[in-house]
Amino acid sequence: MTASTPASSTVLPIAAILYTPTDNVEAVLVEAAARLGERGVRLGGVIQHDIGGALNDPCAMELEDLSSGTRFSLSQELGRGSEACRLDPDALARASMIVRNGIDHGAELVIFNKFGAQEAAGAGLRAEMGIAALAGTPLLTAVGHRFLAEWMEFTGGESSLLAPSVDSVLAWWNALRHPA
Known part of the structure:
Protein backbone atom coordinates (compact mmCIF):
# COMPACT_ATOMS: atom_id res chain seq x y z
CA MET A 1 0.00 0.00 0.00
CA THR A 2 1.32 3.44 -0.84
CA ALA A 3 0.55 6.83 0.58
CA SER A 4 -2.22 8.66 -1.17
CA THR A 5 -2.67 12.34 -1.73
CA PRO A 6 -5.89 14.08 -0.79
CA ALA A 7 -6.66 14.84 -4.43
CA SER A 8 -6.78 11.13 -5.29
CA SER A 9 -9.07 9.89 -2.50
CA THR A 10 -11.59 10.91 0.10
CA VAL A 11 -10.01 13.22 2.64
CA LEU A 12 -10.52 11.85 6.11
CA PRO A 13 -9.92 13.73 9.39
CA ILE A 14 -7.52 11.01 10.55
CA ALA A 15 -4.20 11.03 8.70
CA ALA A 16 -0.90 9.23 9.00
CA ILE A 17 2.36 10.02 7.29
CA LEU A 18 3.52 6.64 6.00
CA TYR A 19 7.30 6.46 6.36
CA GLU A 26 10.33 13.96 12.81
CA ALA A 27 11.57 16.87 10.67
CA VAL A 28 8.45 16.64 8.50
CA LEU A 29 6.17 16.84 11.54
CA VAL A 30 8.16 19.71 13.08
CA GLU A 31 8.06 21.74 9.86
CA ALA A 32 4.40 20.93 9.15
CA ALA A 33 3.42 21.96 12.70
CA ALA A 34 5.37 25.22 12.34
CA ARG A 42 -4.81 25.95 16.87
CA LEU A 43 -2.63 22.91 17.46
CA GLY A 44 -2.67 20.37 20.24
CA GLY A 45 -0.60 17.30 20.83
CA VAL A 46 3.08 16.48 20.95
CA ILE A 47 5.90 16.02 18.49
CA GLN A 48 9.25 14.37 19.05
CA HIS A 49 12.67 15.94 18.74
CA ASP A 50 15.63 13.58 18.60
CA ILE A 51 18.35 15.39 20.54
CA GLY A 52 20.82 12.54 20.77
CA GLY A 53 23.45 14.13 18.56
CA ALA A 54 23.66 17.21 20.76
CA LEU A 55 24.00 15.09 23.90
CA ASN A 56 26.19 12.37 22.41
CA ASP A 57 23.38 9.95 23.24
CA PRO A 58 21.65 8.49 20.16
CA CYS A 59 18.53 7.54 22.14
CA ALA A 60 17.84 10.92 23.78
CA MET A 61 14.44 12.34 22.83
CA GLU A 62 12.24 15.25 23.82
CA LEU A 63 8.56 15.92 23.25
CA GLU A 64 7.23 19.36 22.44
CA ASP A 65 3.81 20.46 23.65
CA LEU A 66 2.37 22.08 20.52
CA SER A 67 -0.02 24.30 22.44
CA SER A 68 2.72 25.95 24.52
CA GLY A 69 6.06 25.13 22.87
CA THR A 70 7.31 23.60 26.12
CA ARG A 71 9.72 20.69 25.71
CA PHE A 72 10.38 17.85 28.11
CA SER A 73 12.45 14.69 28.06
CA LEU A 74 10.80 11.53 26.74
CA SER A 75 13.73 9.28 27.53
CA GLN A 76 15.04 8.34 30.93
CA GLU A 77 18.61 7.61 31.95
CA LEU A 78 18.93 3.96 32.96
CA GLY A 79 22.64 3.78 33.49
CA ARG A 80 25.58 2.59 31.47
CA GLY A 81 25.05 -0.69 29.64
CA SER A 82 21.30 -0.87 30.17
CA GLU A 83 19.36 -2.36 27.27
CA ALA A 84 15.89 -1.75 28.72
CA CYS A 85 13.33 0.56 27.13
CA ARG A 86 14.30 4.16 27.81
CA LEU A 87 10.79 5.55 27.38
CA ASP A 88 9.97 7.47 30.55
CA PRO A 89 6.49 6.45 31.76
CA ASP A 90 6.07 9.78 33.59
CA ALA A 91 6.77 11.65 30.35
CA LEU A 92 4.21 9.51 28.55
CA ALA A 93 1.63 10.34 31.23
CA ARG A 94 2.45 14.03 30.81
CA ALA A 95 2.05 13.72 27.04
CA SER A 96 -1.34 12.09 27.59
CA MET A 97 -2.51 15.02 29.70
CA ILE A 98 -1.20 17.52 27.13
CA VAL A 99 -3.14 15.82 24.35
CA ARG A 100 -6.34 15.60 26.38
CA ASN A 101 -5.98 19.24 27.42
CA GLY A 102 -5.56 20.29 23.79
CA ILE A 103 -8.73 18.45 22.78
CA ASP A 104 -10.66 19.91 25.72
CA HIS A 105 -9.50 23.44 24.88
CA GLY A 106 -10.51 23.44 21.23
CA ALA A 107 -7.46 22.40 19.25
CA GLU A 108 -8.33 22.38 15.55
CA LEU A 109 -5.74 19.66 14.89
CA VAL A 110 -4.05 17.24 17.26
CA ILE A 111 -0.64 15.96 16.19
CA PHE A 112 0.89 12.81 17.64
CA ASN A 113 4.59 12.14 17.16
CA LYS A 114 3.88 8.63 15.87
CA PHE A 115 1.84 5.48 15.98
CA GLY A 116 4.75 3.26 16.97
CA ALA A 117 5.49 0.09 18.90
CA GLN A 118 3.73 1.27 22.06
CA GLU A 119 0.56 2.23 20.19
CA ALA A 120 0.61 -0.90 18.02
CA ALA A 121 0.67 -2.92 21.26
CA GLY A 122 -2.33 -1.02 22.63
CA ALA A 123 -0.43 1.41 24.89
CA GLY A 124 1.40 4.72 24.41
CA LEU A 125 -0.92 7.48 23.19
CA ARG A 126 -3.32 5.11 21.45
CA ALA A 127 -6.24 5.94 23.78
CA THR A 155 -8.61 3.00 12.27
CA GLY A 156 -10.75 0.39 10.57
CA GLY A 157 -8.99 1.40 7.36
CA GLU A 158 -10.54 4.87 7.66
CA SER A 159 -7.56 7.19 7.44
CA SER A 160 -5.76 9.26 4.85
CA LEU A 161 -2.22 7.98 4.21
CA LEU A 162 0.21 10.75 3.35
CA ALA A 163 3.63 10.83 1.73
CA PRO A 164 6.46 11.82 4.11
CA SER A 165 6.58 15.49 3.07
CA VAL A 166 5.42 18.80 4.46
CA ASP A 167 3.61 19.51 1.18
CA SER A 168 1.58 16.31 1.58
CA VAL A 169 0.52 17.30 5.10
CA LEU A 170 -0.42 20.84 4.03
CA ALA A 171 -2.38 19.54 1.03
CA TRP A 172 -4.29 17.15 3.31
CA TRP A 173 -5.11 19.95 5.76
CA ASN A 174 -6.19 22.31 2.99
CA ALA A 175 -8.43 19.64 1.42
CA LEU A 176 -9.91 18.80 4.83
CA ARG A 177 -10.69 22.44 5.60
CA HIS A 178 -11.78 23.43 2.08
CA PRO A 179 -13.36 20.42 0.38
CA ALA A 180 -13.83 20.73 -3.37
Whole structure:
Protein backbone atom coordinates (compact mmCIF):
# COMPACT_ATOMS: atom_id res chain seq x y z
CA MET A 1 0.00 0.00 0.00
CA THR A 2 1.32 3.44 -0.84
CA ALA A 3 0.55 6.83 0.58
CA SER A 4 -2.22 8.66 -1.17
CA THR A 5 -2.67 12.34 -1.73
CA PRO A 6 -5.89 14.08 -0.79
CA ALA A 7 -6.66 14.84 -4.43
CA SER A 8 -6.78 11.13 -5.29
CA SER A 9 -9.07 9.89 -2.50
CA THR A 10 -11.59 10.91 0.10
CA VAL A 11 -10.01 13.22 2.64
CA LEU A 12 -10.52 11.85 6.11
CA PRO A 13 -9.92 13.73 9.39
CA ILE A 14 -7.52 11.01 10.55
CA ALA A 15 -4.20 11.03 8.70
CA ALA A 16 -0.90 9.23 9.00
CA ILE A 17 2.36 10.02 7.29
CA LEU A 18 3.52 6.64 6.00
CA TYR A 19 7.30 6.46 6.36
CA THR A 20 10.32 4.19 6.07
CA PRO A 21 13.37 4.15 8.38
CA THR A 22 15.25 6.37 5.90
CA ASP A 23 12.61 9.13 6.01
CA ASN A 24 13.18 11.92 8.51
CA VAL A 25 9.56 11.96 9.65
CA GLU A 26 10.33 13.96 12.81
CA ALA A 27 11.57 16.87 10.67
CA VAL A 28 8.45 16.64 8.50
CA LEU A 29 6.17 16.84 11.54
CA VAL A 30 8.16 19.71 13.08
CA GLU A 31 8.06 21.74 9.86
CA ALA A 32 4.40 20.93 9.15
CA ALA A 33 3.42 21.96 12.70
CA ALA A 34 5.37 25.22 12.34
CA ARG A 35 3.74 26.03 8.99
CA LEU A 36 0.24 25.22 10.25
CA GLY A 37 0.84 27.28 13.39
CA GLU A 38 1.95 30.23 11.23
CA ARG A 39 -1.40 29.94 9.42
CA GLY A 40 -3.21 30.33 12.74
CA VAL A 41 -4.27 26.69 13.16
CA ARG A 42 -4.81 25.95 16.87
CA LEU A 43 -2.63 22.91 17.46
CA GLY A 44 -2.67 20.37 20.24
CA GLY A 45 -0.60 17.30 20.83
CA VAL A 46 3.08 16.48 20.95
CA ILE A 47 5.90 16.02 18.49
CA GLN A 48 9.25 14.37 19.05
CA HIS A 49 12.67 15.94 18.74
CA ASP A 50 15.63 13.58 18.60
CA ILE A 51 18.35 15.39 20.54
CA GLY A 52 20.82 12.54 20.77
CA GLY A 53 23.45 14.13 18.56
CA ALA A 54 23.66 17.21 20.76
CA LEU A 55 24.00 15.09 23.90
CA ASN A 56 26.19 12.37 22.41
CA ASP A 57 23.38 9.95 23.24
CA PRO A 58 21.65 8.49 20.16
CA CYS A 59 18.53 7.54 22.14
CA ALA A 60 17.84 10.92 23.78
CA MET A 61 14.44 12.34 22.83
CA GLU A 62 12.24 15.25 23.82
CA LEU A 63 8.56 15.92 23.25
CA GLU A 64 7.23 19.36 22.44
CA ASP A 65 3.81 20.46 23.65
CA LEU A 66 2.37 22.08 20.52
CA SER A 67 -0.02 24.30 22.44
CA SER A 68 2.72 25.95 24.52
CA GLY A 69 6.06 25.13 22.87
CA THR A 70 7.31 23.60 26.12
CA ARG A 71 9.72 20.69 25.71
CA PHE A 72 10.38 17.85 28.11
CA SER A 73 12.45 14.69 28.06
CA LEU A 74 10.80 11.53 26.74
CA SER A 75 13.73 9.28 27.53
CA GLN A 76 15.04 8.34 30.93
CA GLU A 77 18.61 7.61 31.95
CA LEU A 78 18.93 3.96 32.96
CA GLY A 79 22.64 3.78 33.49
CA ARG A 80 25.58 2.59 31.47
CA GLY A 81 25.05 -0.69 29.64
CA SER A 82 21.30 -0.87 30.17
CA GLU A 83 19.36 -2.36 27.27
CA ALA A 84 15.89 -1.75 28.72
CA CYS A 85 13.33 0.56 27.13
CA ARG A 86 14.30 4.16 27.81
CA LEU A 87 10.79 5.55 27.38
CA ASP A 88 9.97 7.47 30.55
CA PRO A 89 6.49 6.45 31.76
CA ASP A 90 6.07 9.78 33.59
CA ALA A 91 6.77 11.65 30.35
CA LEU A 92 4.21 9.51 28.55
CA ALA A 93 1.63 10.34 31.23
CA ARG A 94 2.45 14.03 30.81
CA ALA A 95 2.05 13.72 27.04
CA SER A 96 -1.34 12.09 27.59
CA MET A 97 -2.51 15.02 29.70
CA ILE A 98 -1.20 17.52 27.13
CA VAL A 99 -3.14 15.82 24.35
CA ARG A 100 -6.34 15.60 26.38
CA ASN A 101 -5.98 19.24 27.42
CA GLY A 102 -5.56 20.29 23.79
CA ILE A 103 -8.73 18.45 22.78
CA ASP A 104 -10.66 19.91 25.72
CA HIS A 105 -9.50 23.44 24.88
CA GLY A 106 -10.51 23.44 21.23
CA ALA A 107 -7.46 22.40 19.25
CA GLU A 108 -8.33 22.38 15.55
CA LEU A 109 -5.74 19.66 14.89
CA VAL A 110 -4.05 17.24 17.26
CA ILE A 111 -0.64 15.96 16.19
CA PHE A 112 0.89 12.81 17.64
CA ASN A 113 4.59 12.14 17.16
CA LYS A 114 3.88 8.63 15.87
CA PHE A 115 1.84 5.48 15.98
CA GLY A 116 4.75 3.26 16.97
CA ALA A 117 5.49 0.09 18.90
CA GLN A 118 3.73 1.27 22.06
CA GLU A 119 0.56 2.23 20.19
CA ALA A 120 0.61 -0.90 18.02
CA ALA A 121 0.67 -2.92 21.26
CA GLY A 122 -2.33 -1.02 22.63
CA ALA A 123 -0.43 1.41 24.89
CA GLY A 124 1.40 4.72 24.41
CA LEU A 125 -0.92 7.48 23.19
CA ARG A 126 -3.32 5.11 21.45
CA ALA A 127 -6.24 5.94 23.78
CA GLU A 128 -5.69 9.66 23.20
CA MET A 129 -5.82 9.11 19.43
CA GLY A 130 -9.19 7.45 19.95
CA ILE A 131 -10.37 10.32 22.16
CA ALA A 132 -9.44 12.85 19.46
CA ALA A 133 -11.29 10.84 16.82
CA LEU A 134 -14.39 10.47 19.02
CA ALA A 135 -14.33 14.20 19.77
CA GLY A 136 -14.29 14.94 16.06
CA THR A 137 -10.89 16.63 16.27
CA PRO A 138 -8.75 15.95 13.20
CA LEU A 139 -5.57 14.11 14.02
CA LEU A 140 -2.25 13.65 12.31
CA THR A 141 0.43 11.14 13.16
CA ALA A 142 3.20 9.16 11.49
CA VAL A 143 3.23 5.41 11.03
CA GLY A 144 6.11 3.29 9.84
CA HIS A 145 5.48 0.67 7.19
CA ARG A 146 6.14 -2.05 9.79
CA PHE A 147 3.10 -0.90 11.83
CA LEU A 148 0.77 -0.21 8.91
CA ALA A 149 -1.35 -3.33 9.53
CA GLU A 150 -1.88 -2.33 13.19
CA TRP A 151 -2.71 1.23 12.13
CA MET A 152 -5.25 0.00 9.59
CA GLU A 153 -6.83 -2.24 12.22
CA PHE A 154 -6.93 0.62 14.74
CA THR A 155 -8.61 3.00 12.27
CA GLY A 156 -10.75 0.39 10.57
CA GLY A 157 -8.99 1.40 7.36
CA GLU A 158 -10.54 4.87 7.66
CA SER A 159 -7.56 7.19 7.44
CA SER A 160 -5.76 9.26 4.85
CA LEU A 161 -2.22 7.98 4.21
CA LEU A 162 0.21 10.75 3.35
CA ALA A 163 3.63 10.83 1.73
CA PRO A 164 6.46 11.82 4.11
CA SER A 165 6.58 15.49 3.07
CA VAL A 166 5.42 18.80 4.46
CA ASP A 167 3.61 19.51 1.18
CA SER A 168 1.58 16.31 1.58
CA VAL A 169 0.52 17.30 5.10
CA LEU A 170 -0.42 20.84 4.03
CA ALA A 171 -2.38 19.54 1.03
CA TRP A 172 -4.29 17.15 3.31
CA TRP A 173 -5.11 19.95 5.76
CA ASN A 174 -6.19 22.31 2.99
CA ALA A 175 -8.43 19.64 1.42
CA LEU A 176 -9.91 18.80 4.83
CA ARG A 177 -10.69 22.44 5.60
CA HIS A 178 -11.78 23.43 2.08
CA PRO A 179 -13.36 20.42 0.38
CA ALA A 180 -13.83 20.73 -3.37
